[in-house]
Amino acid sequence: MTTKFTPDHEYIRVDGETGTVGITNYAQEQLGDIVFVELPAIGKVLKKGDEAAVVESVKAASEIYAPVSGEVIAVNDALSAEPGKLNTDPEDGGWIFKLKIADAAEIDALLDDAGYADLTK
Amino acid sequence: MAEAQIADLKQTPLFERHQAAGGRIVPFGGYALPVQYPTGIMTEHKWTREQAGLFDVSHMGPSFLVLNNPTGVADADHAAIAAIIEPLICGDIAGLKPGQVRYTLLLNAQGGIIDDLMVARSPNTPGGLYIVVNAGTKDNDFALIEAAAGDKARLIRADGDHALLALQGPEAVNVIANEIPKAADLGFMNYGAFSWGQDTVFVARSGYTGEDGFEILVHKHDALALWDALLTDTRVKPVGLGARDSLRLEAGLPLYGHDLNDTVSPIEADLGFAVSKRRREAADFPGAERILAERDGQLTRKRVALIVDGAPAREGADILDTDGNIVGVVTSGGFAPSLGKAIALGFVPPALAVPGTKLQVSVRGRAQAAETVTAPFVPHRYFRKSA
Numbered sequence: 001m002t003t004k005f006t007p008d009h010e011y012i013r014v015d016g017e018t019g020t021v022g023i024t025n026y027a028q029e030q031l032g033d034i035v036f037v038e039l040p041a042i043g044k045v046l047k048k049g050d051e052a053a054v055v056e057s058v059k060a061a062s063e064i065y066a067p068v069s070g071e072v073i074a075v076n077d078a079l080s081a082e083p084g085k086l087n088t089d090p091e092d093g094g095w096i097f098k099l100k101i102a103d104a105a106e107i108d109a110l111l112d113d114a115g116y117a118d119l120t121k
Numbered sequence: 122m123a124e125a126q127i128a129d130l131k132q133t134p135l136f137e138r139h140q141a142a143g144g145r146i147v148p149f150g151g152y153a154l155p156v157q158y159p160t161g162i163m164t165e166h167k168w169t170r171e172q173a174g175l176f177d178v179s180h181m182g183p184s185f186l187v188l189n190n191p192t193g194v195a196d197a198d199h200a201a202i203a204a205i206i207e208p209l210i211c212g213d214i215a216g217l218k219p220g221q222v223r224y225t226l227l228l229n230a231q232g233g234i235i236d237d238l239m240v241a242r243s244p245n246t247p248g249g250l251y252i253v254v255n256a257g258t259k260d261n262d263f264a265l266i267e268a269a270a271g272d273k274a275r276l277i278r279a280d281g282d283h284a285l286l287a288l289q290g291p292e293a294v295n296v297i298a299n300e301i302p303k304a305a306d307l308g309f310m311n312y313g314a315f316s317w318g319q320d321t322v323f324v325a326r327s328g329y330t331g332e333d334g335f336e337i338l339v340h341k342h343d344a345l346a347l348w349d350a351l352l353t354d355t356r357v358k359p360v361g362l363g364a365r366d367s368l369r370l371e372a373g374l375p376l377y378g379h380d381l382n383d384t385v386s387p388i389e390a391d392l393g394f395a396v397s398k399r400r401r402e403a404a405d406f407p408g409a410e411r412i413l414a415e416r417d418g419q420l421t422r423k424r425v426a427l428i429v430d431g432a433p434a435r436e437g438a439d440i441l442d443t444d445g446n447i448v449g450v451v452t453s454g455g456f457a458p459s460l461g462k463a464i465a466l467g468f469v470p471p472a473l474a475v476p477g478t479k480l481q482v483s484v485r486g487r488a489q490a491a492e493t494v495t496a497p498f499v500p501h502r503y504f505r506k507s508a
Binding site for chain 1: 156157161162163164166363366367431432433435455456458463485
């Protein structure tokens, strides 16, 4: 499994054809206390860069974009009851949705660990 | 936030403390101020409701208006200074007792709100008023007041060489009792001058969180020492602008530049209480004709408090009736940490402003259920002296 990152602070954990998408620890620190998450509909077909979900902190709403193209095959319903999981466990229990990846080449174009670490230095 | 952008902003006398405490510094009204500290808005908000939060509100516009030629006769001098400010506002200033603070509104000729402000009668300087205006409007406000003062009075700004601290929450009175003991005896909406450090501090028992609390004007030479002294009390934590906003929203209090602007009248804004009885009867304030007609029911929009189902409805979101017709707009909205749900303030036609009216709000194109409620969302806990 590899994890890749967007410059907008989404991560995608790739396991074969499935990508699990969420926001990075850096992103949740920037957003502060998250109080509401709007999840995408299962079955929705997203193009890379499409708005996929919305994460709301006390202060503001932030759009979460699809890191790559694909179809939404699962969403993390636990976030509806417990949006704070995005603050406490963003890169594991706080995942947002899973995609069936349409084009593996798009994954290669994303940032790797070192590239993302550079961005958030 | 880029260093260059922050460097362009004005700093309050407490800036180094915010940085040292890990405050996330943002631009606000031309100043570099902390939106939150590392514990976050939710924790800071709840701490203020349960203990005491300490806020830096030095960006606001504290000032003193004093007669140039006082006679020394307290009542005559107060009448003279009140006569200068009253033509700009709808509040009864002449009727203030020494040390009394009043929330009032600066109005334009059309009855629109230029700013909301606090005006207090000095307890010991005849012909002196203490006035605090909002940060974003202060230059214009001060120019209006100076023009009205002419050569009769002078306005002394205290927003550069002073810091303004707000200590808010149920423990605020116990904290201040240790630090500025006599200030703990102030009644709600009263202020006084007290000795602290090498200087005098001006303390008002007021605030904008819905909690009991104090606002303290201190010279910049003593500001860091007072900030530190208040924070030695374990009941006090520093709180940023983020929680200040969520606290005032829960308290149902309107914010200038969002819920209030120069087209909105006091009656539309549900601030009719700020139009004092004597001024109403004399109809001698700016925009009196419109405001009195609105008070008699000729009103097209009214500020309401809404509980929102689901995602927070933010400023600018449309308010819809149950048929989906646009009937108004949200002017402040967010998440209420004390309630665990979304709340908003907005404007709708008066018939829809009745508490219990079912409405909807449009969030990202989706209609969500909302209901008008009686403000405040969280009950005020201002200190009331028993008789």
